[in-house]
Amino acid sequence: MTTTTDLVSYEDALASYDPVMGLEVHVELGTKTKMFCGCSTALGQDANTQTCPVCLGLPGALPVVNATGVESAIKIGLALNCEIAEWCRFARKNYFYPDMPKNFQTSQYDEPIAFNGYLDVQLEDGETFRVEIERAHMEEDTGKSTHVGGATGRIHGASHSLLDYNRAGIPLIEIVTKPIVGAGERAPEVARAYVRELRELIRALGVSEARMEMGQMRCDVNLSLMPKGADKFGTRSETKNVNSLRSVERAARYEIQRHAAVLSGGGTVIQETRHFHEDTGSTTSGRVKEEAEDYRYFPEPDLVPVAPSREWVEELRAGLPELPLVRRNRLREEWGISATDMQAILNAGALDPIVATIEAGADAASARKWWMGELARSANESGKSLDELAITPQQVARVTELVASGDLNDKLARQVIEGVLAGEGTPDEVVDKRGLKVVSDEGALTAAVDEAIAGNPAIADKIRGGKVAAAGALVGAVMKATRGQADAARVKELILEKLGVAEG
Amino acid sequence: MPGITREEVAHLARLARLELKPEELDHFAGQLDDIIGAVARVSEVADQDVPPTSHPLPLTNVMRPDEVRPSLTPEQALSGAPAQEQQRFKVPQILGEE
Numbered sequence: 001m002t003t004t005t006d007l008v009s010y011e012d013a014l015a016s017y018d019p020v021m022g023l024e025v026h027v028e029l030g031t032k033t034k035m036f037c038g039c040s041t042a043l044g045q046d047a048n049t050q051t052c053p054v055c056l057g058l059p060g061a062l063p064v065v066n067a068t069g070v071e072s073a074i075k076i077g078l079a080l081n082c083e084i085a086e087w088c089r090f091a092r093k094n095y096f097y098p099d100m101p102k103n104f105q106t107s108q109y110d111e112p113i114a115f116n117g118y119l120d121v122q123l124e125d126g127e128t129f130r131v132e133i134e135r136a137h138m139e140e141d142t143g144k145s146t147h148v149g150g151a152t153g154r155i156h157g158a159s160h161s162l163l164d165y166n167r168a169g170i171p172l173i174e175i176v177t178k179p180i181v182g183a184g185e186r187a188p189e190v191a192r193a194y195v196r197e198l199r200e201l202i203r204a205l206g207v208s209e210a211r212m213e214m215g216q217m218r219c220d221v222n223l224s225l226m227p228k229g230a231d232k233f234g235t236r237s238e239t240k241n242v243n244s245l246r247s248v249e250r251a252a253r254y255e256i257q258r259h260a261a262v263l264s265g266g267g268t269v270i271q272e273t274r275h276f277h278e279d280t281g282s283t284t285s286g287r288v289k290e291e292a293e294d295y296r297y298f299p300e301p302d303l304v305p306v307a308p309s310r311e312w313v314e315e316l317r318a319g320l321p322e323l324p325l326v327r328r329n330r331l332r333e334e335w336g337i338s339a340t341d342m343q344a345i346l347n348a349g350a351l352d353p354i355v356a357t358i359e360a361g362a363d364a365a366s367a368r369k370w371w372m373g374e375l376a377r378s379a380n381e382s383g384k385s386l387d388e389l390a391i392t393p394q395q396v397a398r399v400t401e402l403v404a405s406g407d408l409n410d411k412l413a414r415q416v417i418e419g420v421l422a423g424e425g426t427p428d429e430v431v432d433k434r435g436l437k438v439v440s441d442e443g444a445l446t447a448a449v450d451e452a453i454a455g456n457p458a459i460a461d462k463i464r465g466g467k468v469a470a471a472g473a474l475v476g477a478v479m480k481a482t483r484g485q486a487d488a489a490r491v492k493e494l495i496l497e498k499l500g501v502a503e504g
Numbered sequence: 505m506p507g508i509t510r511e512e513v514a515h516l517a518r519l520a521r522l523e524l525k526p527e528e529l530d531h532f533a534g535q536l537d538d539i540i541g542a543v544a545r546v547s548e549v550a551d552q553d554v555p556p557t558s559h560p561l562p563l564t565n566v567m568r569p570d571e572v573r574p575s576l577t578p579e580q581a582l583s584g585a586p587a588q589e590q591q592r593f594k595v596p597q598i599l600g601e602e
């Protein structure tokens with residue numbers, strides 16, 4: 001099924017149309033048990049070892065709500081500046097698909113637990129954009145299908161499918177934005193920044209690790225275009241399960257270009273779900289969207305309403321941690337760095353490691369320097385994220401301490417870090433094993449300096465004649481002779497002293 | 505009276521994956537009409553001061569602590585499955601996606 005899709009250039013699309021986006025993000029909560037039963041949510045277990053009559057939908061089984069699931073939902077709602085429902089119910093969303101053995105998903109329909117909020121997100125250049133939140137509601141995840149017989153596990157051409165219900169019933173919070181208008185050409189960037197901010201928020205709240213690559217957080221991108229200046233929204237497409245920040249941005253961008261091509265060709269956008277393809281950055285048609293009433297939502301008769309007391313809500317509000325945007329702005333001020341520098345730190349995933357390194361005793365500038373320099377480079381080369389590197393913030397702090405005390409210079413410190421990353425032990429162990437201390441033995445240094453002067457009489461003469469800048473060559477010679485283990489500043493002092501030249 | 509049409513019954517039947525014969529569509533349209541008409545009478549007596557209810561007991565906030573309880577064994581879980589393979593429920597080819 002290969003059809004070519006017409007696209008217009010992004011610039012042309014934006015010249016004629018305004019994009020309108022709606023983002024739906026599903027977050028799998030990190031609770032120990034499922035939303036409506038006591039089955040474990042641990043990942044990576046054998047198929048169908050974490051099911052019970054409730055999550056298998058066996059006759060007579062009665063669901064009971066997970067209190068921590070509700071608490072997490074309220075925390076998310078509060079952090080998103082939402083109102084929290086005084087009373088709300090669950091609803092059955094009926095559909096026939098084997099990923100739910102019950103033939104319905106327990107969700108919330110017209111009574112979400114949280115509604116009417118907003119999340120401020122920061123774009124690359126530091127500009128803030130407010131994304132309005134429609135609602136956040138509680139529901140449950142579906143089982144995992146494996147399609148057999150077709151190519152590469154896809155449904156297309158499969159002879160049958162195999163279902164593992166370990167995931168069925170894991171608590172999900174679905175967070176839905178109001179239509180995002182007015183972002184213009186920055187709409188894809190806003191989408192990415194929003195999902196990232198939401199991910200940081202979820203992690204700060206401690207309700208989920210929100211790892212997109214593990215499916216713990218997934219985004220559906222609804223997008224439509226309207227002619228510039230219009231206020232009536234166009235027909236939208238819904239690109240499902242976009243699973244990385246980069247893909248969120250690319251999917252929005254692609255759909256803007258595709259819709260623009262359809263509309264400017266005089267065509268009509270079809271309301272449908274679409275699939276995003278990481279490899280090509282394109283989307284293809286999924287199924288034509290079923291209307292809401294086709295799910296025949298009705299209040300779940302097996303569960304009683306959730307009515308969070310105002311005392312509980314206020315208690316949870318008081319216990320909220322410092323939210324990520326506030327924290328970032330505070331750190332940015334404390335460190336005296338620009339919005340762009342902070343953005344680079346975020347993009348590198350270096351914020352938490354840097355903060356932990358400072359907490360372990362390093363000064364802010366050194367902590368930033370190592371994580372954004374040597375360590376970022378190493379992570380990049382090995383295709384790892386910073387937190388996967390074999391070095392702890394405490395170890396990085398120790399390296400900065402050794403530099404501050406003069407035991408190491410930067411060059412040696414890099415070797416120490418290299419050693420720690422290679423599994424040679426703690427910074428102190430690497431210093432010992434590799435013999436990396438700065439040579440502070442004046443006798444050894446003086447001997448090396450004398451040797452350098454004797455070996456380079458022409459340069460020595462220049463320096464004696466007042467060309468202090470020429471000393472660099474002699475410093476280099478000394479550093480080479482000491483295998484980089486000398487304190488370069490001290491070496492320079494000694495050279496000038498010996499040659500009877502006062503610096504400055 | 506609501507007046508359930510044949511088309512609405514056909515639509516419901518499709519959503520419920522029920523195969524109905526033409527004469528059954530007419531038959532059920534009439535029956536559903538009667539049922540809905542009977543239920544609709546409730547709203548004649550329920551005034552503004554009666555909140556809509558989905559549960560007969562005036563309970564709220566029935567919750568359980570987030571503590572793991574034993575699950576079924578996979579053998580137990582799969583014991584009612586018409587077909588299984590690789591410790592998974594085996595279902596016929598799924599149509600409609602992609």
